[in-house]
Amino acid sequence: MPEMNKTSLLLGLIWVVLSFIAVRTFFMEWFQTMPVVAVAIIILGPVFLIRAVFNDILKYDFFNKDYKKGKK
Numbered sequence: 001m002p003e004m005n006k007t008s009l010l011l012g013l014i015w016v017v018l019s020f021i022a023v024r025t026f027f028m029e030w031f032q033t034m035p036v037v038a039v040a041i042i043i044l045g046p047v048f049l050i051r052a053v054f055n056d057i058l059k060y061d062f063f064n065k066d067y068k069k070g071k072k
Contacts, residue, residue, distance in 0.1 A: 006063040008054035012047040019043045 020043060023031050031039060054060065 003064075005051070005054050005061045007061045008051045010063075011054070012050050015046055015050060016043060019046075 023039065023043065
């Protein structure tokens with residue numbers, strides 16, 4: 001099983017919680033008019049972007065300093 005980047009996991013979880021709260025509180029009218037698929041893409045889409053940035057581009061984990069250090 002590949003090593004998990006805890007930074008991307010934590011940032012993704014924070015994004016999901018904060019974006020869901022923002023959509024439910026500030027954009028309630030918009031939330032009711034949009035299809036559920038669009039809202040799911042808007043909330044979950046950036047999670048995959050965060051994961052790609054930390055796993056493939058930066059290759060850095062703030063919690064595990066040895067994450068992918070020897071791999072190229």
